Amino acid sequence: MKIKISADSTIDLPKELIQKHDIAISPLTISLNNKNYRDTIDIEVDDIYQAVDAGSEVPKTSAVNVYEYIQLFEQFKDYDKVIHFSLGSLFSSSHQNALLAASEFENVEVIDTENLSAGSGLLVLKAVELREKGQSADEIVTEIRSLLPKVKVSFMVDTLEYMRKGGRIGSLTQQSVESMKIHPVISVVNGKMKIGKLIHGSLKRSLLKYCVAILENKEKFSSDRLIIAHSGLDQALLDEVINKVKEANYFDEIIVTRAGSTISTHSGPNTLGILGILK
Incomplete structure (x- = not known):
């Protein structure tokens, strides 16, 4: 079974792990000094600190929009299943947008991690581990959802x-x-x-x-x-x-x-x- 794992950029895993496990990333948007940047791609954390120290307002973060998710999922339409891990739904509208985008595809499952940062990343790594053990997409989703409160x-x-x-x-x-x-x-x-x-x-x-x-x-x-x-x-x-x-x-x-x-x-x-x- 060909399973693709994707996640919002907020999973905060080391880049080498993301590359090693071929995890597709959907970046949130960081707005700083009237300019928009893609999280983890166009801006580094130290750039933000330098700007704030120099007197800038703290940047705003924006959810991944529906169109951006559709573009992401479209790349993997030939996979048996795409399992996407979103930033917790109470932190951002990213999860709702991912659900709306997923409704356009028959092979996309969206998991609300109910978490942020590497808390979501832990779930992604567990899914990678289960995929490597040969578990089906349904088995992976069931196991991950059982881990959410843990x-x-x-x-x-x-x-x-x-x-x-x-x-x-x-x-x-x-x-x-x-x-x-x-x-x-x-x-x-x-x-x-x-x-x-x-x-x-x-x-x-x-x-x-x-x-x-x-x-x-x-x-x-x-x-x-x-x-x-x-x-x-x-x-x-x-x-x-x-x-x-x-x-x-x-x-x-x-x-x-x-x-x-x-x-x-x-x-x-x-x-x-x-x-x-x-x-």
Whole structure:
């Protein structure tokens, strides 16, 4: 059975993995300084940070439109099945647009990942794994949908500046939190982002606290794979987190990836997430 796997650009997997597994990508649009860019293609995260530091507004992100999805799916009309992974439907209209486009084809199945960033990426990699084992498209879709509530995603944020500039919080909230050196942990729960723990301390100390708290409950996760995603972090700090995870000697595969423009636009630099699938 010839199965094609495609996904929105928000899956935040390393480019080498996307190329290795021949995953087709549909890019969201990033609007910065009155210009539109294709996520992961025309703009890099550091370009956004430089622009915001220079006084630009935080960029806006736009969903993939129906016509763009039709163009994507049209390329694979000769496949037995196309399984497309969309950004969570509560985060973007991309999912609804993908469904509308898929209705024009008999071979396209759209999965609402109910997630973002490498949380969606974990599901894509699982689908690749099942395809390589020879499972049918229906079997893959059924297995993936059973995993949706088990995807565990959280990020620790260093600055609330991007959320404030994006209108998600007020300036007083930002000043209060940052003056007390509090680092919020944002989790995805039932398809929505929610602020969970508040970790107090320097960036380094808070990152390690966040990491240790997750590893204390590592047995709740499937040991197959863990993803460490960051939006731009000092390499020495990143290495400390990676080493902590490796020292746990629990996960068979640890993937380190740079979060793309969509998540970074909302979180800003020095954000780090640890993502896995629960048993």
